Amino acid sequence: MNHLNTITVSRRSSFEERQAALHQIYRQVLERQPYCYERKCLAAIEKDFLNDKIGVRRFLKELGHSNIYLNVFYFNASNLKFIEWCFKHFMGRAPLHQTEVQTSCDLLMKKGATALITAILDSEEYRKVFGCFTVPYPRQLQRYESPKAYWESHVLNHEYVGQRGHVVPTIYWHELGLNCDAGVCRHPEADEILDPPVSEAGEQLQEELLEMLRSMDVNQARKVVASLSPQQKAALRRAISA
Template structure:
């Protein structure tokens, strides 16, 4: 988890300091800087922030409900994964437990995404952690309710957007023993069964078919294929390649 110095603005902040805070907001909440077309959509909101008409929390309420944010994170995600993402962006941590997941899932399902964003940003925890003028950042709490809560927050805050898919939140894929690192959540036993099936299929291929398969594979994939072959098949391939 990154150890960041909190960025806070106030009435005495210079234009450069507020511009830096804006950059940090996008880094935390959008996980990148906006494209030029998105900048145009956000022009008035950015202007109000830079001129000290609104603070960080008010900016986040508007931005979290914008098409830019929703297109990037809400529409590609399941509801529970979107909650995961929102907690990362606005609270700097993962969802702690099933009770918290259920509470915010009900807000999202019954009142909609705008109410969800508002509920998070109006929460007592958010006000104590960030107030109205501090940019949210990945947090390390002094005390976690469980080792899992600690690990989940670390994993989530270090995760690049979409890295572990758009369906299963961190809490669930860890509890279910899934491997989501490739963007799609799978159980290790399924992967092992597929590898075994693939190995059996390779054993039944002719030397000519194996050669054709290797020609169309990347060097890494080719090494994996060769490693799965029987000694007899390897000897036949060496003979065919001479």
């Protein structure tokens, strides 16, 4: 594992050390520091954390369950993208394989967003890696199930929220033929051939495709992406890039 940027607090940690840990938590989970009005909503749990009444894991659970986190990462995102973000923020990696994605998707659809976050924070892997007092950080595993799993974690941990949209997670980029390395998802031929103007019917198709991916579970979405015609994939690529 990569333990660079590891921050751990304990009963002996000073107020200043806890402030530094709090700053790092927001950087990892929100990918920014809270706005002024958000700090007011978080004031109670911030105070408990800084006064050593709760540890890192408890603070993470409260933050993840808050509307501040859910408004940014859940309510305006597809289920699959939200799952990907949860693993990034709380586990420091991307989902390892489709089984993990499917299990998370089932939990999310049956019990909701807060249940998924709780399951991650209560998992054996989380306890072994971070315990109750270490702030999660982007991890590099010693072993990956495939080169694709390594690539997905590497790219995900180095992107900013919204940089590649709120719908399609990294696990589908290659299936859509997208190149997202520069921060904007584009088809490799986009710079050589300009896309024709999108008609009203084409815009409706884009919206239907995006809405379809938002509402499906992981197996259904994979089948849909694989079965799209070149024209449909092109429409979806334009919608993602917009």
